[in-house]
Amino acid sequence: MAGKKPSDELNLRLLARTLGVNVSTVSRALAGKPGVSPARARQVTELAASLGYRPRPYREKYANCIGLIVPVHHQLVEDYLMKLITLTIIEADRHGKHVHLDFLRYDARPARLPAVVRENRVDGVCLAGSFPARFHAAMRQHCQAVVSLSETIERTGNDSVLASSREATRELVRGLAAMGHRRIGLVLTDPAFPSMRHRKEAYLAECHAGGLPLHKAWLVEGVSAAQQGGQEAVRRYLHARQLPTAIIFGNDQMAMGGAFELARSGYRIPEDVSIAGYNNTEAMQELSPALTSIDNQAEEIVRQGMDLLMDRIAHPGGPPRQIVLQNQVHWRASTAPLV
Secondary structure (H helix, E strand, C coil): CCCCCHHHHCCHHHHHHHHCCCHHHHHHHHHCCCCCCHHHHHHHHHHHHHHCCCCCCCCCCCCCEEEEEEEEECCECCHHHHHHHHHHHHHHHHCCCEEEEEEEECCCCCCCCCHHHHCCCCCEEEEECCCCHHHHHHHHHHCCCEEEECCCHHHHCCEEEEEECHHHHHHHHHHHHHCCCCCEEEECCCCCCHHHHHHHHHHHHHHHHCCCCCCHHHEECCCCCCHHHHHHHHHHHHHHCCCCCEEEECCHHHHHHHHHHHHHCCCCCCCCCEEEEECCCHHHHHCCCCCEEEECCHHHHHHHHHHHHHHHHHCCCCCCCEEEEECEEECCCCCCCCC
């Protein structure tokens, strides 16, 4: 057809024309059915592989399986993502779906899709956390039903469910300021992640609105999401002689690492330094003192995300949708008025 490139019609007919054979021959060869010589079958499959063609078999019934793909950053799976995994498996079972779980390095090149997705062996895919844009683009070519958890529709182009940290972060800064803290620090991982960017924006906005001083040393970015990240941040503060009286860490694990480093350096929590985290991890509530933390609404994110995915599986097509929940601050003993 005039005006169309071969890549626009990459299908059985194109493969058949290229090889000068019947469409049925190509179909049989790709399906591994008899009636095609081994040499011809090899010729067909090699051409299909070189052009990146994969057949999309008609499915008379659902596979009753979904894919759950989790990003790994620096060989680490955060506690929050582990919680999403557990909740997603439980919620999928409620919908009568089995789960194929796969972990992918965030920085993997090229963007690799799991075999169950490439071979159309799942009804839909749940993405837990942030992935590069190229990964989302590749995913949309292979699967019509995709939902992203804790991500934005702008980055993914998929149905998305997330909890906004903006207002909760501002509430946390306001509450610390009301306790007399004016040197408030913020510790984040990769600022490219939407969740980190939103927290930074809310922190800066509330500091400006409340007339709080800002020092570049109080904003630490790019540290690990593990306990080591919190330890590194505290060491940076101490090295610069710019230790805040209150520190907001990007997650609870980082807050725990920060607490260890503060204690090792002779500082008491909360008498000398108040600390807070994100994710409201159950274990952090048992610490002494218990950690003030922002709840990330993981249960509700997964529940509504799975509902979106089931609806998209049943009704493919249409524009992507986004649900935004609101996080909440849980105040505990790790934050206290400045003495």
